[in-house]
Amino acid sequence: MSRVAGVIVDVPSRSTDRPFSYAVPADMRAWIEPGSRVGVPFAGRTLQGFVVSLADEPPAEGPAKLKPIAELLDPLPPLLPDLVELARWISEKYCCTWTAALQAMVPSAIKGKAERHLRLADGADEPAAEAAAESAAARSDVGRPEAFWAMPGEAAPELPPSETLPQELVRELRRHGSLKLEAARQRWPEAGGAIKRALAQGVLIEETSIRDRIGVRTQLTVYPPLDREAAKAALEALPGTAKRQKELLLYVLALEGPVTLQAMLADTGASASSAKALADKGYILVEEAEQQRDPYAGREFRRSEPLPLTDAQREVFVRIRDAVERTAPATFLLQGVTGSGKTEIYMQSIQRALELGREAIVLVPEISLTPQMVERFKGRFGDEVAVLHSRLSSGERYDEWRRIRRGGAKVAIGARSAVFAPFARLGLIVIDEEHESSYKQEETPKYHARDVAVQRARQHGAVVVLGSATPSLETYAAAARDGAGGALLRLSERAVASSLPPVTVTDMRDELKSGNRSMFSRALHEALQARLERGEQSVLLLNRRGYSTFVICRSCGYTALCPHCDISLTYHQKTRAMRCHYCGHAELAPSACPSCESEQIRYFGAGTQKVEEELAKLFPGIRVIRMDVDTTTEKNAHEKWLKLFGERKADVLLGTQMVAKGLDFPYVTLVGVIAADTSLNLPDFRAAERTFQLLTQVAGRAGRHHLPGEVIIQTYNPEHYAVIASQRHDYEGFVAEEMKHRRMMGYPPFCRLILVTMSHEQLATLSAASDRFARRLIELAGQRGVLQPLHGSGARALELLGPVASPISRIKDRYRFQCMVKYRGAVPAAELVSEAIRQAEAEAPRSGVLFSVDVDPHMIL
DNA sequence: GTCTTCGTTTCG
DNA sequence: GAAACGAAGACT
Numbered sequence: 030m031s032r033v034a035g036v037i038v039d040v041p042s043r044s045t046d047r048p049f050s051y052a053v054p055a056d057m058r059a060w061i062e063p064g065s066r067v068g069v070p071f072a073g074r075t076l077q078g079f080v081v082s083l084a085d086e087p088p089a090e091g092p093a094k095l096k097p098i099a100e101l102l103d104p105l106p107p108l109l110p111d112l113v114e115l116a117r118w119i120s121e122k123y124c125c126t127w128t129a130a131l132q133a134m135v136p137s138a139i140k141g142k143a144e145r146h147l148r149l150a151d152g153a154d155e156p157a158a159e160a161a162a163e164s165a166a167a168r169s170d171v172g173r174p175e176a177f178w179a180m181p182g183e184a185a186p187e188l189p190p191s192e193t194l195p196q197e198l199v200r201e202l203r204r205h206g207s208l209k210l211e212a213a214r215q216r217w218p219e220a221g222g223a224i225k226r227a228l229a230q231g232v233l234i235e236e237t238s239i240r241d242r243i244g245v246r247t248q249l250t251v252y253p254p255l256d257r258e259a260a261k262a263a264l265e266a267l268p269g270t271a272k273r274q275k276e277l278l279l280y281v282l283a284l285e286g287p288v289t290l291q292a293m294l295a296d297t298g299a300s301a302s303s304a305k306a307l308a309d310k311g312y313i314l315v316e317e318a319e320q321q322r323d324p325y326a327g328r329e330f331r332r333s334e335p336l337p338l339t340d341a342q343r344e345v346f347v348r349i350r351d352a353v354e355r356t357a358p359a360t361f362l363l364q365g366v367t368g369s370g371k372t373e374i375y376m377q378s379i380q381r382a383l384e385l386g387r388e389a390i391v392l393v394p395e396i397s398l399t400p401q402m403v404e405r406f407k408g409r410f411g412d413e414v415a416v417l418h419s420r421l422s423s424g425e426r427y428d429e430w431r432r433i434r435r436g437g438a439k440v441a442i443g444a445r446s447a448v449f450a451p452f453a454r455l456g457l458i459v460i461d462e463e464h465e466s467s468y469k470q471e472e473t474p475k476y477h478a479r480d481v482a483v484q485r486a487r488q489h490g491a492v493v494v495l496g497s498a499t500p501s502l503e504t505y506a507a508a509a510r511d512g513a514g515g516a517l518l519r520l521s522e523r524a525v526a527s528s529l530p531p532v533t534v535t536d537m538r539d540e541l542k543s544g545n546r547s548m549f550s551r552a553l554h555e556a557l558q559a560r561l562e563r564g565e566q567s568v569l570l571l572n573r574r575g576y577s578t579f580v581i582c583r584s585c586g587y588t589a590l591c592p593h594c595d596i597s598l599t600y601h602q603k604t605r606a607m608r609c610h611y612c613g614h615a616e617l618a619p620s621a622c623p624s625c626e627s628e629q630i631r632y633f634g635a636g637t638q639k640v641e642e643e644l645a646k647l648f649p650g651i652r653v654i655r656m657d658v659d660t661t662t663e664k665n666a667h668e669k670w671l672k673l674f675g676e677r678k679a680d681v682l683l684g685t686q687m688v689a690k691g692l693d694f695p696y697v698t699l700v701g702v703i704a705a706d707t708s709l710n711l712p713d714f715r716a717a718e719r720t721f722q723l724l725t726q727v728a729g730r731a732g733r734h735h736l737p738g739e740v741i742i743q744t745y746n747p748e749h750y751a752v753i754a755s756q757r758h759d760y761e762g763f764v765a766e767e768m769k770h771r772r773m774m775g776y777p778p779f780c781r782l783i784l785v786t787m788s789h790e791q792l793a794t795l796s797a798a799s800d801r802f803a804r805r806l807i808e809l810a811g812q813r814g815v816l817q818p819l820h821g822s823g824a825r826a827l828e829l830l831g832p833v834a835s836p837i838s839r840i841k842d843r844y845r846f847q848c849m850v851k852y853r854g855a856v857p858a859a860e861l862v863s864e865a866i867r868q869a870e871a872e873a874p875r876s877g878v879l880f881s882v883d884v885d886p887h888m889i890l
Numbered sequence: 891g892t893c894t895t896c897g898t899t900t901c902g
Numbered sequence: 903g904a905a906a907c908g909a910a911g912a913c914t
Contacts, residue, residue, distance in 0.1 A: 036902085040903050049902045072901040073905045092902055874898090 030058045034098060035082035037128050038071050043867065046126040048081050050088055052095040060101055064108035066139065068100040068239040075099055075237035077141040079131045080106075081113050102239055105434060107135050109451055111488045118484055124783075124863045124882035125474040133474050134449040138427035141239035145210035147224070148234050149202050194223045194233075202233075210235065243424050245431075249290040250318035251304070253281045263312050273303040281313050290315060322428045324421050330407040335377050342370050345518045349378045349494055353456055354385065356490040360483055362463070362508035363496045365520030366529065366758070367729035371496045374520075375459045376409050378494065379440060383413070387456025387491075388439045392478055394465040395419060395444040400668060401693070403442065410440050417443030417450070420665070445470060445478045448485065455489040458482045463495035463504055464722055469887045477885060479504070498729065499722040499760055502767060503885075506778040530700075530738035532728050532756040536747045537704075548643055553701045553741045560699050561648060561680055565736065567699040569644075569683045570727055571637055572707045572720075580607055582622035583629040589619075595839040600632040612841045637683055640703060644681065656684035689727045698738045700727050705744040705752060712836070713889055714776040717751040721763050724755035775819050775851060777885070783850040783862055784883040786835055788843040789876070798869060798878040799832035799846040805872075806850070806865035815856045825854035827861075843879075849889070859884055 035048030051069050053061055061067070065080040087095055108116075108131070116130035123130075132140065195217045201208055214221065227233040254260035264278050280297050288296075290304060308315045338346055345363060352359040365371050379389040393402060395418060406414050415429045415438035432438045434451045441450035445468055448458070460468065460479055468478040479495065486493045495504055508517040535550040545551060560567045579597040580589040589598045591609035598607035600618055608615045622630045637657045644651055654670050667687070674682045675694055682688055682697075702724065709720045728740045744752055754763035772779050787802065789795040806829055810816035815827045828851050835845035852858045859882075866880045 033902095038901085040901090042903055045901070045903075051902060069902085071905095072903085076903095087902090095902055 031061070031083035031085060032058075033084045033087050033095065034061055034065075034067070034080045035084070036067060036069050036078040036098070037081050037131060038069060038076045038078040039128055039132070040071075040076065041126060041129060043126060043870070046120075046128055049078075050091050050095050052087075052097040053083075054097050057098060057101050060104070061098070062106050063110040063113045064106040066102040066107050066135075066141070067098045068102060068141075068143070068237075069098055070096050075143045075239065077102070077143070077239045079108060079113065079128075081117075081127070100238060102141060102241075103139070107139060107434065107451070109453055111485075112449065112451065115449075115481070115485055115488065119474055119476055119481065121863075122480070122859055123474050123476050123884045124859050124866075130474050130476075133446065133470075133476070134451075136423065136427045136430045138243035138423045139241050141241045143237045144240040146207040146236045146238065147202065147210050147213055147228075148207040148236060149199070150232055150234050193220075194227055195220050207236065243427060246320045246322055246424060246428075247317040248320045249315055250287045251281060251284075251290050251293050252287045252314040252316065253284040254312055254314075257282060260312050263310070271303075271306070273297075273299045274307050277303055277307055278312060287318065321432070322422070322425045324416065324425045324429070325403070325407065328407075330404055330411070332411075333405070333408040335380065335409075336373050338373065338377070339370065341520055342374055345520060346374050346377055348518055349374065349457075349492060350381050352492045353378060353382050353387075356385075356387075356456070358487045358490055358492070359516075360486070360493040360508075360511075361495065361516055361518050362500055362504055363494055363518045363520065364498065364500055364505075364760075365496065366498045367726070369498075369520040371461070371520065372405060375461070375494065375496070376406070378457055378492075379410070379459070382456030383410075383439055385456060387454045388450075388452040389441075389457040389459070390447055390450050390452070390455065390482075391440065391442040392445065392447055392458070392460045392468070392482070393442065394462050394467045399671070406440065406442050412437075413439040415441050415443075415450070417441060417447045419444060420667075448478045448481050455485065455491040457492050457494065458486055459494045459496065461496045463497040464499055464501040464718075466719075466887050469885075471887075473881070475883050475886075480885075499725050502718060502764065502771065503778045505764060506768075529758050530728060530740050532740040532742060532758075534742045534744060534747045534752060534756050537743050537745050547647070548640065548703060549647070549701075550741070550743050553743060554647065556699050556701070556739060556741055557644075557648065557681070561651065564696075565698045566674070566677065566679070566694060566696045567681045567701065568688055568697055568727075569640065569681055569701045569703060570689055570723075571640055571683070571685055571703045572705065572723065580618060580630065580632055582625060582627055583631055584627040585622060585625040587622050587624040587630075589616075593839070593842045595837050602632075602638055611837070637685065640683055644683070651681060652679040653681045653683055654679040656682065656688055686723065689723060696736065698736045700738070700740045702727055702740075702742045702744075705742045706746045706749070709746060709749060709751060714771070714774065715887070717749070717767055717770070721751040721755050721767075724752065725758065725760070728755060728758065780819055780851045780853045781858070782884075782886055782889070783852075783858055784886040784889060785848045785850065785862060785866075786845055786881045786883070787832070787847070787878055788840070788845045788881070789878045790843055792844050794876055795844050795846055795878060796832075798873065798876055799848065801869040801872055802865055802880070803829060803832055803848055805868045806848070806861060809861045809865055810856075813857075813861070815852070815854075819851055819853055823854070825852075825856050827852040827856050827858060 032053055034051050034053050036051055037048055038045060049069070049071070061080055061083065063080055063082060067078055067080060068075045069078050112134055113131070116134060117127055119125065119130040120127040198208070198213060198217055198220065213224065224233065228235055260278060260282060264275060267275055267278070276297055277293070277299050280293060290301070294301060294304065304313070304315065307313050349361060352361070363371060363374070375391065379391070382389045391406065403416055415433045417426060417429055421429070429438070430451070433441055441447050441452070443450070460482060463479060470476050482493050485491070500508070533552060535552050537550060540550045547554075549557070557567055580600050581587070589607050590596070591598055591612065591614050593614055594609055594611045596609065596611060598609055598616070600607050605618050606615045607618050618632070619630060621628050637655050641653050641655050644653055654674050656667070656670050660666065660670070673679060677696060705720065705724060708723065709716055724742060742752065742756065746752060750766040751763060754760070754766070771777065785802065787795060787799050789798065807816060810827045810829075815825045817823050817826045817828070819826050819828055829848060830851065831848035832846045835847045838845055850858055850862060862882060866882070
């Protein structure tokens, strides 16, 4: 039995991010495991922590006497030992704290916070209370016992009210045993001093315990009487006046199992007091019972059976199935265009894993976790499926997560964080639309679900399947490298017989030359007209990225900037306010230019709204559904709009990226991209890749069923290789060209990147800190012999760019500098960066400079 | 000589 | 990140 536990405490600081040893109380020994969540005393208070290790003897270093773990927070450890290990791997790879990685793995509902309670000292509520109080008070020279208690009838004249504990507080403490300190402080604001002194003198005792933000939901539940005969007898014995009670008793006698109190009262029309009367007499049992919040409760899913596979599908499936059966780690890239039947392969592979007694995780981009998608998996695997996505309430999420943890679900389908689903015997992890940027978390820990999945698969001997029509260059390069294409599986033709639609590229410069100043090219205008006449539907995509809705004065060039950040404010039509993306600062949009007082102030790039207005002008009576941040913020708005569109209640679906993902409507025969190149010109090395992926994906949206489809892409750069390749549905061609650029410019996959951003209110402090960091890193890299230019010949190379001001040089009144670390070969770059930060911080402790590390960054804007 | 405040250390 | 600790200054 382990006597000592290593605990990572919940303090988000690098300096405390190591295991601290605690004694395991004897009564907890059978319960505590690596992954248990506990409350431990730390620096004079109780904190939440995770047990990461167990030992029989205390470590050599550390104090002679260990403090004991104060409480065990969950009967079943929220994490498994392999997840604890995975968290450590994440903290090393992504330069974050172990505690941050652990926190990312559990649902937000169990982020416990210490709650402080007050209770009377032992004996204080006995008749000897006065004596106890007296002796306590006698130890001190302040206050007197009668003043403390201020009992009715006792005099406490010489002290002002603030010196006495309110009677009511004492009474409450006697009745309930304890009270929340915060609640006491609010109810008796003037008693602060008295409480403090009572605590100091031991009359009151403060206890802390960890309480979760959201608990298990319980509901009052009525159980039918165990002894039905006795209950029937009681029915006779009840007085004639107790009509309601008789009705209730008859009702419960007819029950097979428990019902909720709410349901019983609704069914019988009785009141809660009647039920209570019966319960008090012991005829029925009313108890708090745990309830599962099932977000899909009451929904029927059409049962689906495995479909026959095409030859191509079968070939791919066999490869995956064999790997799953070998239970050795393996990664496959499954490249297949939209509609090539990847999902059926996923489902049959999962089926096989389940048959082998193993579990599976399916990751999908948040945006494509549509009801349609859920329906397919629920239809095949029924209740074995747990769904985790951001639109669930945190309570619902928690319940789905606990279902996984307890073994009630064998398949988890969800967004990024579902990669941490607490399964013990993972057999398969599927990542659909592998190239999607939503798999990269933008907050600390800045992990990529794909890389975490591969590591988790290594731990479990599981198989990872990465699916995409347009794999990211990193994944593609890795798959091509691995065993002569062994990891690359292809599905080229569409499973449903329909070919990819023709793609027309229109050059908007030509349009302008011919005098067309509208945002629709003639081709798109005609195509829209034709769809309206034929009663077919169109999807219009506005590539929002790069389209800022900033405010500009046309006569003097003034733009509205955030006073706290180095960024222009964006305009929101709905509220007529200008808002900062980064700090939330908002102000009313001016009607005249604040700088030159001209009325020529305009709101630019209003995006979808502007397109909508123009559509209404060109096609009177056209029915448009607009989907963007303004129209989809409320819960389920997203689904609501899509449902309307699916029912052909609109002619055009207009939106940003989100309309491009995973939608499948039979009457959509036209897809138009308003301005393909807004994302092409971004100063990000992935700009071309993103544009290509988006355009290709959009192209797959039209004509997926029986009606032939058409795609029109409007651009100012028709000769750009990303545009040309997407027009030809030519992934290989795009990759070849893009790889040339990446190699030339020294970007992934030819090297790897770590972006280190530092911030501080004062430029001078920041500048000094960034220099310190850079110096340390160069020193460390030099010692390892890896500091050399990337274009050199060495197998291992690391170079440091910067420090320079970040592209957004100030956010929330903090200046920002960044360093870009580029490296190639087996360089322990993350380790070097962590060490350099540690040394830089040690050199100038408490400088207030914040370091933020992004390993394999996605946006370097 | 005791109380207060600040910066520093350490938390098991 | 925050309590505990110890050193240096403020006041009885």
